[in-house]
Amino acid sequence: MIVNSILLIALLCVALWAVMTRSLLRSAIALAIVSAVLTMLMFRLHSPLAAVFELSVCAGLIPVVFVSAITLTQPLSTKEVLQHMRERLTRFWYLPFIIVSSGIIFTFIHLSSKMPLPGAEVDKDVRILLWNIRPLDLIGQILILLIGAFGILIIFKEKKENE
Amino acid sequence: MNSEIARLFWSFSPFIIMLFIIGLYCIFVTFNLIRVLVGVEVLMKAATLLVIVAGAATGHIALAQVIVVTLIVIEVVVITIAAGVVIGIWRHNNSLDTRKIRQINDEGISDE
Incomplete structure (x- = not known):
């Protein structure tokens, strides 16, 4: 359970980095890391086939598509990126605050098993x-x-x- | 339902919701089309994790894996097509900023 929690926190941190970093290339790399962490979680949840698919396709192929799109479009120069950085920060600085506060709220709410879930079956x-x-x-x-x-x-x- | 399995599901759910929030926030707040795709990817990851955790909690892990494989195929096609559309938009408008693209399109309509 502790390992799962560490992996989930790492997943959230890397996803935040993917969304907030100013470089699109870093975003693409962060998405690949998100997929790799998700793969580890899938292995831990006894889903090896889906994990292998996730690792090969989502951590391998999709970043290539992203990097190709970024290279072909060349969205902004470094100077323009620096100019837009402050504006981006004003839009994105709420996000870590929202995530941390929602995490605290969920911790206190104690999402529990009151909602009915179907019983376990062996597939x-x-x-x-x-x-x-x-x-x-x-x-x-x-x-x-x-x-x-x-x-x-x-x-x-x-x-x-x-x- | 086994309480241990139920605990597993409900301990994962806050993280899945937070991952959803990150993806949605990115889509709503950003003006860059490639970053919108990044937000879509994060949302897809949250959906994938939800399916796997639900499968593990209910004992239908094989079915969950089949659904996740289908989800991954859909994800790849959506991202590839969207990347192609984004490249097309950039070649047409020379910008990926949705504000600029809207402005260019509005000017084009008013010229006509």
Whole structure:
């Protein structure tokens, strides 16, 4: 439980860093660390398959997409970033305060098990569940991936025509 | 329900809510389109953690893993498409600041 708490606090801190840091590249790196910490939590909650997916895709692929987007757009120069820093701080300085105060509130409220939750059941193996009971999920995933690929194609095709 | 498992679920829930708050705050407050995507990512992480914790608490951990795999696929596609749209917007408007983009679009409409 102590390890879980440490990991959860680390998750919150890194997520705060991802949101508050002025450099977008650092944000992308922080998101990868968030995914890595989430992976550790998933392993601790006995979900190795989802953890491996999270580590390979969310900590590996998505930061690459972010870094590509940041490099291709070059949003702001260092000088402009410094100019916007004060304005950003005025907008974001509330966030740690909100998070800490909500944490204190939740600690005192004591979210408890008064709300009914279903009883524990033992599931089948995840592979059996995926292939035999929920095969439609796989079809949905393939469709979503195709939609993504075609979406990117359409976006860059329009750009080519505009040029 | 086993009290130990229930305690696990309710000890995770404040952190999940706080992660949600971080993501929502980022989306509402920022003017940079890439940072909006960062907020969406943080929200997705909170949703993923919620599904896994709910699965662990109710004993449906295999089902939770299947749902999380689907969630991750959706997340990747959403982020990739959104990044493509953001790059397209930058090439069209030369800015990622939503205030500037709105201003440019308003000027374009008034010119027409």
